[in-house]
Amino acid sequence: MLRVAFFVLLPLLPAWGCGSGEVDRSPPPPESDSATSAPARFEGVGQFLPHPTLGAWRQWGEVRYFDGGNLFNYMDGASDGYIEYGVVALATTEYKPEVTVGGNPRTVTVEIFDMGSPEGAFGKWSRIAGEQGDPVDVVARHVSIGAGGLQGGADLVFWKGQYLVKLTYLDEDPNATEEGMRSASRDILGTMARAIAQGVPGGTDPPADLRRFPPEGLIAHSPVFFKRAVLGREGMGPGWRAWYDRGGKRIMLVRAGRAAWDALRVGVPASPSAGIGEESVSFHDDLLGDVVLARKGDVVVFAADPDLPDLPRAPPAAKSELVRQALEL
Numbered sequence: 001m002l003r004v005a006f007f008v009l010l011p012l013l014p015a016w017g018c019g020s021g022e023v024d025r026s027p028p029p030p031e032s033d034s035a036t037s038a039p040a041r042f043e044g045v046g047q048f049l050p051h052p053t054l055g056a057w058r059q060w061g062e063v064r065y066f067d068g069g070n071l072f073n074y075m076d077g078a079s080d081g082y083i084e085y086g087v088v089a090l091a092t093t094e095y096k097p098e099v100t101v102g103g104n105p106r107t108v109t110v111e112i113f114d115m116g117s118p119e120g121a122f123g124k125w126s127r128i129a130g131e132q133g134d135p136v137d138v139v140a141r142h143v144s145i146g147a148g149g150l151q152g153g154a155d156l157v158f159w160k161g162q163y164l165v166k167l168t169y170l171d172e173d174p175n176a177t178e179e180g181m182r183s184a185s186r187d188i189l190g191t192m193a194r195a196i197a198q199g200v201p202g203g204t205d206p207p208a209d210l211r212r213f214p215p216e217g218l219i220a221h222s223p224v225f226f227k228r229a230v231l232g233r234e235g236m237g238p239g240w241r242a243w244y245d246r247g248g249k250r251i252m253l254v255r256a257g258r259a260a261w262d263a264l265r266v267g268v269p270a271s272p273s274a275g276i277g278e279e280s281v282s283f284h285d286d287l288l289g290d291v292v293l294a295r296k297g298d299v300v301v302f303a304a305d306p307d308l309p310d311l312p313r314a315p316p317a318a319k320s321e322l323v324r325q326a327l328e329l
Contacts, residue, residue, distance in 0.1 A: 049091055054192055056099075092109065115162050147159050147161075165200065226241065230254060240254065251303050257299070264285070
């Protein structure tokens with residue numbers, strides 16, 4: 001029988017793994033389930049996978065385990081994005097409606113990543129949220145689960161403590177519709193994720209570095225932590241990016257280290273700016289647009305307006321003021 005699977009994922013699915021590559025979600029042999037196969041192992045990070053049931057759903061098949069050394073076997077090139085943020089281990093398994101465990105075409109895959117630290121868990125989650133287009137749209141998909149979650153299409157991902165949890169809904173019924181699958185995933189994944197979050201240890205406080213962003217006009221859930229290269233630009237070093245709306249004008253603010261100053265200043269004609277930090281300049285960058293850049297010690301802050309179709313850019317004075325405020329925090 002021909003089976004048709006509908007996958008409805010977030011617009012930029014590679015953000016889940018920060019890289020290309022297919023995730024291997026091959027199920028156990030069709031005749032194998034929790035009732036007839038060898039008992040699944042729930043250890044390490046796998047102990048936070050609910051069993052034997054999760055609400056009206058039953059854990060089905062094996063629990064698969066991976067670490068930073070073999071994660072590529074599970075998600076190919078997408079593993080690099082997790083390794084960057086310090087992933088220690090992954091445990092994943094599937095759940096099916098308890099009333100028809102073996103034959104029901106609906107499946108929820110749960111993945112729990114031990115990211116090694118709350119910084120790593122938030123950082124990876126923030127990259128997922130920050131690469132979904134306009135940050136204003138992310139606000140509508142945010143869900144209050146754990147320390148923060150994001151739901152869209154057939155996926156829900158949240159973080160809590162040093163853990164990152166992802167749930168994916170799949171309906172292989174040939175009569176399933178895309179809209180029906182979206183509606184079912186919204187109802188099912190939220191309930192399941194909240195139940196999982198109760199059993200995952202760790203705090204829900206945001207990273208302390210978020211307090212270094214001026215609050216006025218900060219778009220909710222827009223700050224992103226880049227562990228290795230802020231904005232994905234080599235040579236910039238680690239740092240943070242956030243988006244602001246000030247007076248209806250959009251501004252991108254970046255807070256990083258001295259490496260960002262050196263990387264942005266090399267070979268770029270710039271005009272000195274007065275009254276911001278120890279050094280400040282303004283210039284144009286092909287990728288960032290018009291930039292106001294300032295430094296205070298080894299702290300570097302800049303405001304920019306990269307290509308923003310249909311969104312109004314802020315004037316230089318507004319960017320300069322935002323940079324000045326950020327340097328004082």
